[in-house]
Amino acid sequence: xxxxxxxxxxxxxxxxxxxxxxxxxxxxxxxxxxxxxxxxxxxxxxxxxxxxxxxxxxxxxxxxxxxxxxxxxxxxxxxxxxxxxxxxxxxxxxxxxxxxxxxxxxxxxxxxxxxxxxxxxxxxxxxxxxxxxxxxxxxxxxxxxxxxxxxxxxxxxxxxxxxxxxxxxxxxxxxxxxxxxxxxxxxxxxxxxxxxxxxxxxxxxxxxxxxxxxxxxxxxxxxxxxxxxxxxxxxxxxxxxxxxxxxxxxxxxxxxxxxxxxxxxxxxxxxxxxxxxxxxxxxxxxxxxxxxxxxxxxxxxxxxxxxxxxxxxxxxxxxxxxxxxxxxxxxxxxxxxxxxxxxxxxxxxxxxxxxxxxxxxxxxxxxxxxxxxxxxxxxxxxxxxxxxxxxxxxxxxxxxxxxxxxxxxxxxxxxxxxxxxxxxxxxxxxxxxxxxxxxxxxxxxxxxxxxxxxxxxxxxxxxxxxxxxxxxxxxxxxxxxxxxxxxxxxxxxxxxxxxxxxxxxxxxxxxxxxxxxxxxxxxxxxxxxxxxxxxxxxxxxxxxxxxxxxxxxxxxxxxxxxxxxxxxxxxxxx
Amino acid sequence: xxxxxxxxxxxxxxxxxxxxxxxxxxxxxxxxxxxxxxxxxxxxxxxxxxxxxxxxxxxxxxxxxxxxxxxxxxxxxxxxxxxxxxxxxxxxxxxxxxxxxxxxxxxxxxxxxxxxxxxxxxxxxxxxxxxxxxxxxxxxxxxxxxxxxxxxxxxxxxxxxxxxxxxxxxxxxxxxxxxxxxxxxxxxxxxxxxxxxxxxxxxxxxx
Ligand code: HEM
Ligand SMILES: [Cu+2]
Numbered sequence: 093x094x095x096x097x098x099x100x101x102x103x104x105x106x107x108x109x110x111x112x113x114x115x116x117x118x119x120x121x122x123x124x125x126x127x128x129x130x131x132x133x134x135x136x137x138x139x140x141x142x143x144x145x146x147x148x149x150x151x152x153x154x155x156x157x158x159x160x161x162x163x164x165x166x167x168x169x170x171x172x173x174x175x176x177x178x179x180x181x182x183x184x185x186x187x188x189x190x191x192x193x194x195x196x197x198x199x200x201x202x203x204x205x206x207x208x209x210x211x212x213x214x215x216x217x218x219x220x221x222x223x224x225x226x227x228x229x230x231x232x233x234x235x236x237x238x239x240x241x242x243x244x245x246x247x248x249x250x251x252x253x254x255x256x257x258x259x260x261x262x263x264x265x266x267x268x269x270x271x272x273x274x275x276x277x278x279x280x281x282x283x284x285x286x287x288x289x290x291x292x293x294x295x296x297x298x299x300x301x302x303x304x305x306x307x308x309x310x311x312x313x314x315x316x317x318x319x320x321x322x323x324x325x326x327x328x329x330x331x332x333x334x335x336x337x338x339x340x341x342x343x344x345x346x347x348x349x350x351x352x353x354x355x356x357x358x359x360x361x362x363x364x365x366x367x368x369x370x371x372x373x374x375x376x377x378x379x380x381x382x383x384x385x386x387x388x389x390x391x392x393x394x395x396x397x398x399x400x401x402x403x404x405x406x407x408x409x410x411x412x413x414x415x416x417x418x419x420x421x422x423x424x425x426x427x428x429x430x431x432x433x434x435x436x437x438x439x440x441x442x443x444x445x446x447x448x449x450x451x452x453x454x455x456x457x458x459x460x461x462x463x464x465x466x467x468x469x470x471x472x473x474x475x476x477x478x479x480x481x482x483x484x485x486x487x488x489x490x491x492x493x494x495x496x497x498x499x500x501x502x503x504x505x506x507x508x509x510x511x512x513x514x515x516x517x518x519x520x521x522x523x524x525x526x527x528x529x530x531x532x533x534x535x536x537x538x539x540x541x542x543x544x545x546x547x548x549x550x551x552x553x554x555x556x557x558x559x560x561x562x563x564x565x566x567x568x569x570x571x572x573x574x575x576x577x578x579x580x581x582x583x584x585x586x587x588x589x590x591x592x593x594x595x596x597x598x599x600x601x602x603x604x605x606x607x608x609x610x611x612x613x614x615x616x617x618x619x620x621x622x623x624x625x626x627x628x629x630x631x632x633x634x635x636x637x638x639x640x641x642x643x644x645x646x647x648x649x650x651x652x653x654x655x656x657x658x659x660x661x662x663x664x665x666x
Numbered sequence: 667x668x669x670x671x672x673x674x675x676x677x678x679x680x681x682x683x684x685x686x687x688x689x690x691x692x693x694x695x696x697x698x699x700x701x702x703x704x705x706x707x708x709x710x711x712x713x714x715x716x717x718x719x720x721x722x723x724x725x726x727x728x729x730x731x732x733x734x735x736x737x738x739x740x741x742x743x744x745x746x747x748x749x750x751x752x753x754x755x756x757x758x759x760x761x762x763x764x765x766x767x768x769x770x771x772x773x774x775x776x777x778x779x780x781x782x783x784x785x786x787x788x789x790x791x792x793x794x795x796x797x798x799x800x801x802x803x804x805x806x807x808x809x810x811x812x813x814x815x816x817x818x819x820x821x822x823x824x825x826x827x828x829x830x831x832x833x834x835x836x837x838x839x840x841x842x843x844x845x846x847x848x849x850x851x852x853x854x855x856x857x858x859x860x861x862x863x864x865x866x867x868x869x870x871x872x873x
Contacts, residue, residue: 209683209687210683210687213687272691272694275690275694276687276690276691276694277687279686279690280683280686280687280690283676283678283679283686284676284678284679284683284686285683310690310693310694311693311694311697312697313694314694314695314697314698314700314701315697315698315701317698317701318698318699318701318702318705319701321702321811321815322702322705322811325792325807325810325811329791329792329793329807329810330791330792330793331792331793331804331807331810331811332793332804332807333705333709333804333807333808333811349793349794349795349804349807350713350795350796350803350804350805350807351709351712351713351803351804352709352804353708353709353712356705356708356709359708360701360705363701
C-alpha cells in the first residue's frame with residue numbers, strides 16, 4: 093500500500109482524493125472563493141443603494157445590456173444579485189467552510205481517527221457541492237439571468253420567475269445532497285471512530301458542535317429537498333402546489349389547476365432554514381471555544397452545561413421555524429406557541445456565550461490573532477442574538493419585519509459572528525495545516541480594520557430598520573424613510589468597500605506565509621487536544637502511532653503539573 | 667499507513683459503521699417523505715371536501731395498485747431470504763433470491779409505467795385539476811409527484827441490488843463479512859422503500 097501511495101498521481105492525490113485533510117482543504121479553498129464572489133455581488137448592490145441610478149464605476153460598462161443601462165444597474169439585475177448573494181453566502185460559503193472544511197479537517201484529528209468513516213462518500217459530497225455551485229454560477233448567463241426571488245425563493249414569485257429559478261432549484265438539490273452525505277459521515281465518524289479513552293465528555297467542544305450540526309443537516313434539509321421537488325413540478329410540470337387559484341399578476345390571471353398554498357412553501361423552507369441558522373453558528377461557537385481555551389490557559393468554564401445547551405438547542409431548533417412568519421396571519425394560538433419556543437431557545441445560546449465570557453475571568457490571556465477574532469466574536473454574536481429577541485415577539489416584529497433591522501440582526505450573527513470565528517480558526521490551525529505560522533502584524537491589521545468596518549456596515553442597518561427602511565428595495569430613496577436615512581446607507585456602502593480592502597492583508601498573508609514564514613512546531617500554541625499530537629502537516633492516516641486519550645480536552649494549568657498544559661494524549665504521572 | 671476498514675460492530679452502538687450510516691440516511695428519508703405527506707395533509711385540509719376526490723373517483727385503479735403492493739411485499743420477503751441464505755452460506759440460493767427481488771422491483775416499475783400510460787391516454791397529467799373544468803384540486807399533481815419520487819427510489823434500489831449481484835459478488839470471495847453487510851444495508855433500504863409505498867397506496871388510492 094505505501095508504495096502505491098507514493099505513486100499516486102496529481103489527480104488522485106489532490107483532485108479525487110479520499111483523504112479527509114485534502115477534502116477539507118478543497119472545501120476550504122472553494123468556499124473562500126465563493127465567499128469572495130458573494131461579497132463582490134454585494135458590493136455592486138451597495139453602489140446602487142448609495143448612489144441610485146448612477147453608473148457603476150469601473151465595471152458598469154462590462155456587465156452588458158441585459159444587466160445595466162448605460163452602466164447603471166437595472167432593477168432585475170439588482171434582484172438577481174440579492175438572491176444570489178444570500179444563496180451563495182449561506183449554502184456555498186459559510187456552511188462549506190465551517191462544516192466541509194473545518195469539520196472535515198479537524199474532527200477526525202480531534203477524535204484521534206485515521207480518516208472519516210466513509211472516505212469515498214466524503215469525496216462524493218465535495219463533488220456534489222462543486223456541481224451544485226457550478227449550476228448556481230452558470231445561471232447568471234441564462235437569458236433572464238439568475239434566480240431573482242430572494243434567497244428564500246418565496247412562491248408565487250419564484251414559481252413565475254425566469255429559468256434562473258429552475259437552475260437555483262437544481263443547484264440546491266445538489267447542495268442538499270452534499271450536506272446530507274456529509275452529515276451522515278460526521279455522525280458515524282464521531283460516534284464510531286473516537287480514539288480509545290475518548291469518551292463523549294472528553295470530546296473537545298468543537299467536535300460536539302459539529303455533531304449537533306450534522307444532525308441538523310441530516311434532519312432539516314430534507315424538508316427543503318421536498319419543497320424543491322414540488323416547486324420544480326410547479327415550474328416544469330404545471331402543478332400548483334404553491335400557487336393559489338385566481339392569482340392575478342400584472343393584470344393577467346395566472347392559470348393554476350388547484351388551490352395550492354404559498355404558505356406551504358414558507359413552512360417547508362423555514363423548517364429547514366431555522367435549523368440552518370444554527371448550522372451557520374454552532375461550528376463558529378465550537379472554534380471560538382477551542383481558541384479561548386488555548387489562549388486563556390484555563391479549562392473552559394462550564395464545559396458540561398455548554399454541551400447540554402448545545403444538545404437542547406439542536407433539539408428545539410426544529411420547533412421555532414414559524415417565527416419567520418408572524419406576518420402571515422397565522423392566528424394567535426400558533427403565534428403564541430412560536431413566541432414561547434423562540435424565547436426558550438435563546439436561553440441555551442446565552443448559556444454558551446456566558447460560559448465563554450466567564451472562561452476569560454482571572455485568566456492571563458495571550459492575544460495572538462486568532463484570540464483577537466475569538467474575543468470579538470463574543471460581543472458581536474451577543475448583539476446579533478439580543479437583537480433577535482424583539483424579532484421573536486410578534487408585536488415588535490410587526491414593526492421590524494422586512495426592514496433593514498432584520499438584515500442587521502442576522503448579519504451580526506453570521507458576519508462579525510461566524511465569519512470572525514472562521515478567521516480565528518484559520519489563524520489558529522494554519523500552522524497545523526501548512527506547517528508555517530501566519531504573519532502576526534498582517535493578521536492584526538486584518539483584524540482591526542475588519543472589526544471596524546463590520547460594525548460600520550451592520551450597525552447603521554439596525555438604525556435604518558428602526559427608522560422604517562424596508563429591505564430588498566432597489567432604490568430606497570423613493571420613500572421618505574429611505575431618503576431620510578440615506579446618510580446611513582452611504583456610510584454602510586463605504587464601510588462595505590472598506591471591508592473589502594481590509595481583506596487585502598489577509599490575502600497577502602495567506603499566500604506569503606505559505607512559503608516565506610518560519611516553520612511551526614507540532615504544537616505551537618501548547619494546546620491539549622488531539623489534533624496537536626500529529627506531525628505537522630499530518631500525514632495520510634494522521635497519527636503515526638495509535639493515540640489514546642487519557643484526560644479531558646482542556647487540562648490547562650493543572651495544579652502540580654510541570655507545565656501549564658497537560659495534553660490529552662500524554663499520560664500524566666499521578 | 668493503511669486506513670483499516672472496520673467490519674466489526676462498534677461496542678457502543680452494536681452495529682457496523684455502514685449500518686449506522688444507513689439508519690441515519692433512512693432517518694433523513696423519513697423527513698423527506700414526512701415533509702411530502704405533511705404537504706399532502708395541508709393541501710387537502712385547505713380544499714373543500716367535495717373538490718378532493720378519493721382515488722377511485724379520480725380513476726386510479728385499485729386492483730392494480732393492490733397487486734403492486736403485493737409485489738413489493740413479496741420482494742421484501744425475497745430480500746430477507748437472500749440475506750438469510752447468504753448468512754447460511756448458500757450462495758446459489760442467495761443469488762436466486764436477490765435476482766427475484768430485482769425482477770419484482772422491475773415488475774413494479776413496469777406496472778407503474780402502464781398506470782401512468784393509461785392516465786396519459788386519458789389526458790391526465792400532473793397539471794390537470796379534478797374534476798377538470800369546474801374546480802380545483804391538485805390531486806393529480808400530488809399523485810404523480812409522490813409516486814414518481816417513490817418510483818425513483820425503487821429504481822435506485824434495483825440498480826444497487828443489480829450491482830451487488832453482478833460485480834459485488836467478487837467481494838464475497840475475498841471479504842465475506844463486508845459483503846454480507848452490504849446486502850443487509852441494501853435490504854434495509856429496500857424495506858424502507860416498500861414501507862413508503864405501504865403508506866402511499868392507501869393515502870392516494872383509498873382515502
Ligand atoms: C438568539 C436567538 C435568536 C432569535 C430570538 C432570533 C429571531 C429571529 C427572528 C424572529 C427572525 C425573523 C425576523 C423577521 O423576518 O421579521 C430572524 C431572522 C433571521 N435570523 Fe435570527 N434569531 C436568533 C438567532 C439567530 C442565529 C444564531 C442566526 C444564525 C446565523 C440567525 C439568523 C437569522 C437569519 C438568517 C434571519 C433572516 C431570514 C430572512 O428573513 O431572510 N438568527 N431571527
Ligand atoms: Cu429563525
